[in-house]
Amino acid sequence: MANSAEERRLAGLSELACLVADGVATTRSALIAATGLSRSAVAQRVDLLIERGLLVESEPLATDRGRPPYSLDLASDEAxxxxxxxxxxxxxxxxxxxxxxxxxxxxxxxxxxxxxxxxxxxxxxxxxxxxxxxxxxxxxxxxxxxxxxxxxxxxxxxxxxxxxxxxxxxxxxxxxxxxxxxxxxxxxxxxxxxxFGEYVHRRESEHLLFVKVGTGIGCGIVAGGVLHRGASGAAGDIGHIGLPGHDDVLCHCGNVGCVEAVASGSALAAALRAEGLDARRAGDVVRLVSEGHPVARRQVRLAGRAIGEVLAALVSFHNPDTIVVGGVLAQLHEDLLADIRGVIYRRALPLATRTLKIENSMLGEQAxxxxxxxxxxxxxxxxxxxxxxxxxxxx
Amino acid sequence: MANSAEERRLAGLSELACLVADGVATTRSALIAATGLSRSAVAQRVDLLIERGLLVESEPLATDRGRPPYSLDLASDEAxxxxxxxxxxxxxxxxxxxxxxxxxxxxxxxxxxxxxxxxxxxxxxxxxxxxxxxxxxxxxxxxxxxxxxxxxxxxxxxxxxxxxxxxxxxxxxxxxxxxxxxxxxxxxxxxxxxxFGEYVHRRESEHLLFVKVGTGIGCGIVAGGVLHRGASGAAGDIGHIGLPGHDDVLCHCGNVGCVEAVASGSALAAALRAEGLDARRAGDVVRLVSEGHPVARRQVRLAGRAIGEVLAALVSFHNPDTIVVGGVLAQLHEDLLADIRGVIYRRALPLATRTLKIENSMLGEQAxxxxxxxxxxxxxxxxxxxxxxxxxxxx
CATH class of the missing domain: 3.30.420.40 (ATPase, nucleotide binding domain)
Known part of the structure; x- marks a missing residue:
């Protein structure tokens, strides 16, 4: 709720700009009707938005009768x-x-x-x-x-x-x-x-998790169309959630059994190096799997299961409509996604997985x-x- | 964003009612200044809200000069x-x-x-x-x-x-x-x-989890001041998140190792019955602990650790500022909270626990x-x- 005069002024400017941006009201008369504001208040605000280069006012629209209205739009090409x-x-x-x-x-x-x-x-x-x-x-x-x-x-x-x-x-x-x-x-x-990029791109999603599996493992959270950052901006930091049965795996954070220490690209590369393979980073894991190396493929499937265990708990808690898997390892979607899906559907509640989509990133490197x-x-x-x-x- | 004329009309009524409710603008003139609406638009909306019994207009305020304004308020006592x-x-x-x-x-x-x-x-x-x-x-x-x-x-x-x-x-x-x-x-x-009750009561909280430990285990989520219900209303259903090391515990949901099957009031009562104690439900567990029964007390502490394991993962993911523990077993706060806290602080990321409060319900049965x-x-x-x-x- 707006509290100071300045906050209310900015809220008013934002309201007009959003009505135009969403195509709800694109003439001055429509803005007056949509907001109940006086003609002079609308004029003052619209003129400021035009002057500062956020809105443009086009040539008059063709109409059958009366004075033709000028149409407003976002200054999209100029801005x-x-x-x-x-x-x-x-x-x-x-x-x-x-x-x-x-x-x-x-x-x-x-x-x-x-x-x-x-x-x-x-x-x-x-x-x-x-x-x-x-x-x-x-x-x-x-x-x-x-x-x-x-x-x-x-x-x-x-x-x-x-x-x-x-x-x-x-x-x-x-x-x-x-x-x-x-x-x-x-x-x-x-x-x-x-x-946020995937959320905007997928118009039908409202509660989305973006899980990045690369050198590390992290997660972005959209809840009700809004980025959820948490109390100290740490929300989505899922790499250090503990996994059952991996108490022997030391993580760089000082704890043991973190999912990032078990299933990230760097963890997989280390595991493959220990098997005598040439793998220094996440990209090498992708290369080895693409070359059909069975040990690498096996490691990726085990990683998918470990990530799935963590995500199953988060699905029960957050009840998202969409989980998007991205990051370098997501290129291995046939191997990685299959096991992630398998564990989530087996382990999370049916009510929470009924309409859940678990998919690769649509935007890829552009997300x-x-x-x-x-x-x-x-x-x-x-x-x-x-x-x-x-x-x-x-x- | 409002789309139809009716939606916009309701958004306008809501805006006025909230400005009055929050004490931001409590006269007709102040509402005109706050919203930029015309005098007639404000009059029409305020009159409707008064007529339907949501607002009241009081006796004129005392002022030094000019026509004294009538002050608006929520129809609190009448509504x-x-x-x-x-x-x-x-x-x-x-x-x-x-x-x-x-x-x-x-x-x-x-x-x-x-x-x-x-x-x-x-x-x-x-x-x-x-x-x-x-x-x-x-x-x-x-x-x-x-x-x-x-x-x-x-x-x-x-x-x-x-x-x-x-x-x-x-x-x-x-x-x-x-x-x-x-x-x-x-x-x-x-x-x-x-x-939501605890969230409103604790004015400084924005991201709050309410964990109810009673016959079952469930969680309510406030994210950015808004109840988070998830894609199918199942958000917060944490009772069936799997716990490491409990694959031998069958849950009524058909899975094994669910936290509710290990650490809920009914699970504890069952465990105490197996030890030959008279415990049929969660309340009996509370009674036995209050009577100083060491086996019951031990079970509650183990339950606290199990619940802490699940919450540590959720703290890393959601990054709340406050976790409130309620439900029948929360009466045992000295035993239960100590272990929940211990596991969360040991296991979740420092950035996420730096300012985290883990407390008993302030509202108790009234929450x-x-x-x-x-x-x-x-x-x-x-x-x-x-x-x-x-x-x-x-x-």
């Missing part, structure tokens, strides 16, 4: 949103319209441990290059969304005690962009961004970057996002 | 909300004001298996008796919230395949009240109501009935609740 997906070894960016259409994207290899200034400097270069190659002015940017491979205090965009990402602890990512782009910068954990862009777009049209946007333009 | 908590063997009701103050409550013993018509008939008797004893007219009722001991399709208030509650499967609870009270009736699982009343109040002021209320009054 750009940038999605960024930073991984341990990749930096992927995508330029989209405010309405969500992808205009261009680019990926390059990085080492996230080079630290925030160098990595984000590289992102700024990527942005400039992509804008130029596509004939877009960087001034058209309206919002930026960034997913990073570590825990984030989402309110401020600060990286908090990341297990990887050397040099990033306590770094407030939006600070880097403040001098460069006067737009809201939304930062979140990469798996949260992937979950993170598209989720970042969509979350940034949605944020931009929210009361807080509009507030941050107007504030940044004022400086 | 009542009823909370109902149905258990396997009890029916508790509480009469509250729309603002949440408890006026009176009453509990009686029932057998839920007597079926919906008899049980709800008894509730109707309780309502009439409580209203009369407190000099309140049943016509003052504005909303009813009911918690039942089984799964509920919350949208329609229909009981769905309850493990107990003979004769209730497929019964739409609001239908019983339609002829009697022209108000919205909100039905939900009893543990969800308890979770369900107060949660039902508060959820019904909140529903009544929502767009859908206002719609249902106006619709019912029209008939």
């Amino acid at each position: 750009l949103v940038l999605g960024v997906d930073l991984g341990a070894t990749h930096s992927r960016i995508a330029l989209t319209t405010l309405g969500g259409r992808v205009l261009a994207d680019e990926a390059r290899e990085i080492d996230i441990n080079a630290g925030p200034e160098r990595i984000l400097g590289g992102v700024a270069e990527q942005i400039a290059k992509l804008c130029e190659a596509n004939g877009r002015a960087p001034e058209s940017l309206r919002a930026i969304g960034i997913g990073v491979p570590g825990p984030v205090e989402a309110e401020s965009g600060t990286v908090v005690r990341p297990p990887i990402m050397q040099g990033w602890d306590g770094y407030r990512v939006p600070a880097f962009f403040e001098g460069r782009y006067p737009v809201p910068v939304l930062v979140d954990n990469d798996v949260n961004m992937m979950a 993170g970057v598209l989720g970042s862009a969509r979350l940034a777009s949605r944020h931009l049209l929210s009361p807080r996002g509009i507030g941050a946007f107007l504030e940044a333009r004022r400086r | 009542l909300v009823l909370g109902v908590d149905l258990g396997a063997t009890h029916s508790r009701i509480a009469l509250t004001t729309l603002g949440g103050r408890v006026l009176a409550d009453e509990a009686r013993e029932i057998d839920i298996n007597a079926g919906p018509e008899r049980i709800l008939g008894g509730v109707a008797e309780q309502i009439a008796k409580l209203c009369e004893a407190n000099g309140r007219a049943p016509e003052s009722l504005r909303a009813i919230g009911i918690g039942v001991p089984g799964p509920v399709e919350a949208e329609s208030g229909t009981v769905v395949r309850p493990p107990i509650m003979q004769g209730w499967d497929g019964y739409r609870v609001p239908a019983f009240f339609e002829g009697r009270y022209p108000v919205p009736v909100l039905v939900d699982n009893d543990v969800n109501m308890m979770a 369900g009935v107060l949660g039902s009343a508060r959820l019904a109040s909140r529903h009544l002021l929502s767009p859908r609740g206002i719609g249902a209320f106006l619709e019912a009054r029209r008939r």
Whole structure:
């Protein structure tokens, strides 16, 4: 509930922008009818949104009688949103319209441990290059969304005690962009961004889990259409849930039997190395399975069962409609998904699995970057996002 | 986002009612300023809310100059909300004001298996008796919230395949009240109501789990201030999550090693019976422990560890700020909570437990009935609740 005059003003601007974005009311008269606001209040708000480049007003619509109305729309082509997906070894960016259409994207290899200034400097270069190659002015940017491979205090965009990402602890990512782009910068954990990307892409889902099985194991949670981050931004950190019967497996967190120590890409690579195979990382496991190596295949199936045990408990608890499996190991979907599904259907309650879908990612490598862009777009049209946007333009 | 003219009208009524309820705007002028609505639009909506008995307009406020404004408030004393908590063997009701103050409550013993018509008939008797004893007219009722001991399709208030509650499967609870009270009736699982009651009572909590340890084991989930029911209303059904090392324990669900088969009140009573003790149900376990019986005490501590194992995984996944333990066995908090806490702090991630509170219920036996009343109040002021209320009054 809005409390201050300024909050109420921003809520009002957000309401109008969302009515236009969703196509519910796309003329000034329709906005007056939809909101009950006075003509002058609508005019004042719409004019501000147009002036700041979030809405556009088109040529008059053809009508049979009377004065033809001007139609309103999101400033989609003129207003750009940038999605960024930073991984341990990749930096992927995508330029989209405010309405969500992808205009261009680019990926390059990085080492996230080079630290925030160098990595984000590289992102700024990527942005400039992509804008130029596509004939877009960087001034058209309206919002930026960034997913990073570590825990984030989402309110401020600060990286908090990341297990990887050397040099990033306590770094407030939006600070880097403040001098460069006067737009809201939304930062979140990469798996949260992937979950949000798949959620927006699958229009019929409301409660979705995105399980990333790569070097580690993590989960993004959408509950009732909203990203669930939990009390300290740690929600979805399922890699260290304990597995029965693996008390002899030591995890890097200091506990034993964590699912990440048993079934992640790096755990599988270690297990295959112990069998004398050439496997240094998750990608090598995928290669060995693709080459038809039975020991590798067996390991992946056992990993699927272990992950399924953990997910069965989470299905009983959260009752999602969709579980999306992504990450490098998800390429092995025939082997991995079969065992994950088998355990969940055997172990979780029938009421919770009746209509549950367990599927591979539809967006694949693009899930993170598209989720970042969509979350940034949605944020931009929210009361807080509009507030941050107007504030940044004022400086 | 509101889509039809009627939905937008209800959203507008809800907005005004909530601004008044929260004390943000309590005069017509303040509502005009807060919403940007025209004077006539505010007048039309406020008059309707007063006429239907949700708002009241008081004597003019004293001011120094000009025409003194009339102040608006929730029709709290004139408008009542009823909370109902149905258990396997009890029916508790509480009469509250729309603002949440408890006026009176009453509990009686029932057998839920007597079926919906008899049980709800008894509730109707309780309502009439409580209203009369407190000099309140049943016509003052504005909303009813009911918690039942089984799964509920919350949208329609229909009981769905309850493990107990003979004769209730497929019964739409609001239908019983339609002829009697022209108000919205909100039905939900009893543990969800308890979770919501504790959530409202603890103002600083946002992500709360209410774990009920009684005859069975269940959980209510609040995520971001909203009850999380999941895709098929099965969220929080944690009693059948599998526990490591208990593959020899058969559960009534047909699986083995479910936490409910190992650590619930009925499981503990069975274990104590096997030791030759007189224990038929959860309450007997509490009695034996209170009498200082070491075997009973030992069983409760082992149960605490088992429940802690399950909750540790859920803490890593959901990252709540508060876990409330309720139900009959929660009376043994010194024994039960100590072990639950011990396992969670040892096993869940430090980032997720840093600020986590694990406590006994503050509301005790009242959690369900107060949660039902508060959820019904909140529903009544929502767009859908206002719609249902106006619709019912029209008939």
